[in-house]
Amino acid sequence: MSAKCRNAALALFFALVAVPALAEEAPVRRTDNPWIILRAFLVSYPDRIQGVDFDAATKEWFLVINDERLYWAGGRLLRKEDLPKADSWRPYVDYLYPRDVPDPSSFSQETIASLNNQVLTERRKNAPAYNLAFYDALYDGATRVKIESHIVRFDYLGKRVSVHESLVEPLKRVEAKLREGAKTDAETATFLAAIGSIEGYNWREIADSPARSNHSWGIAVDILPKNWGKKNIYWNWISYWNDKWMLIPLDRRWMPPKAVVETFEGEGFIWGGKWLLWDNMHFEYRPELLELRDWGYTGRSTDAP
Numbered sequence: 001m002s003a004k005c006r007n008a009a010l011a012l013f014f015a016l017v018a019v020p021a022l023a024e025e026a027p028v029r030r031t032d033n034p035w036i037i038l039r040a041f042l043v044s045y046p047d048r049i050q051g052v053d054f055d056a057a058t059k060e061w062f063l064v065i066n067d068e069r070l071y072w073a074g075g076r077l078l079r080k081e082d083l084p085k086a087d088s089w090r091p092y093v094d095y096l097y098p099r100d101v102p103d104p105s106s107f108s109q110e111t112i113a114s115l116n117n118q119v120l121t122e123r124r125k126n127a128p129a130y131n132l133a134f135y136d137a138l139y140d141g142a143t144r145v146k147i148e149s150h151i152v153r154f155d156y157l158g159k160r161v162s163v164h165e166s167l168v169e170p171l172k173r174v175e176a177k178l179r180e181g182a183k184t185d186a187e188t189a190t191f192l193a194a195i196g197s198i199e200g201y202n203w204r205e206i207a208d209s210p211a212r213s214n215h216s217w218g219i220a221v222d223i224l225p226k227n228w229g230k231k232n233i234y235w236n237w238i239s240y241w242n243d244k245w246m247l248i249p250l251d252r253r254w255m256p257p258k259a260v261v262e263t264f265e266g267e268g269f270i271w272g273g274k275w276l277l278w279d280n281m282h283f284e285y286r287p288e289l290l291e292l293r294d295w296g297y298t299g300r301s302t303d304a305p
Contacts, residue, residue, distance in 0.1 A: 164218035228254035
């Protein structure tokens with residue numbers, strides 16, 4: 001696949017990033033407990049989020065990031081002036097990261113129908129975008145010039161990769177653990193030896209939308225093998241000619257070993273292979289989703305501490 005086609009496919013994926021929230025159970029509200037989600041953000045980014053409090057005037061929870069207030073607004077994290085049009089945006093935490101890879105053999109007909117290509121295309125047309133205030137503040141990345149002042153290029157797993165400076169240390173810890181694990185685990189050793197390329201920072205804006213992929217902040221890496229042995233690695237590449245891509249068995253998908261995935265998760269990176277719109281090469285830094293998962297958060301009001 002050409003670089004142009006791949007970028008188009010990735011643009012579609014990031015426009016549909018909310019779809020992993022689809023579940024086998026009845027929908028639940030992801031944002032009905034602001035305190036626990038804001039607490040997950042606070043724990044995940046202690047060096048940048050200075051606190052969480054309640055504003056009696058607006059009747060909104062807010063977090064303080066780099067001396068700026070961002071209000072809860074149903075999970076959208078907005079500047080005060082944007083509160084009147086809060087419904088224009090989607091919440092940041094609009095899906096919950098699972099412990100296991102969703103197994104298509106257990107999918108209901110409802111889930112299968114929700115992943116139909118036409119349904120996904122329609123959802124893309126109608127889905128609201130994220131308000132970018134939180135990520136722009138978190139990574140000082142409101143413009144391409146600003147974000148690139150924080151992008152660092154370094155050697156990683158035998159390749160050169162560019163990422164946000166805040167990710168260098170967690171990625172180095174991942175590499176150290178993987179190389180140590182490879183001494184005794186053959187699957188990890190094989191995975192490391194088979195890496196063909198690693199892609200990190202890539203400023204990408206989605207046409208006619210304020211949305212940006214997480215690669216645009218330098219907080220995601222795609223690790224591609226030299227050869228994935230006729231298996232499938234990314235849902236959108238196969239969906240062009242296979243309408244039943246969502247039913248492809250797990251053993252027909254290329255996947256990093258479980259030990260590799262768990263090592264990345266241990267340093268705050270989620271893996272795209274656990275999304276219903278699976279992207280098995282993709283790791284991105286979302287420690288708040290891992291905190292919520294480990295706290296047993298389900299999105300219901302009964303999760304209140």
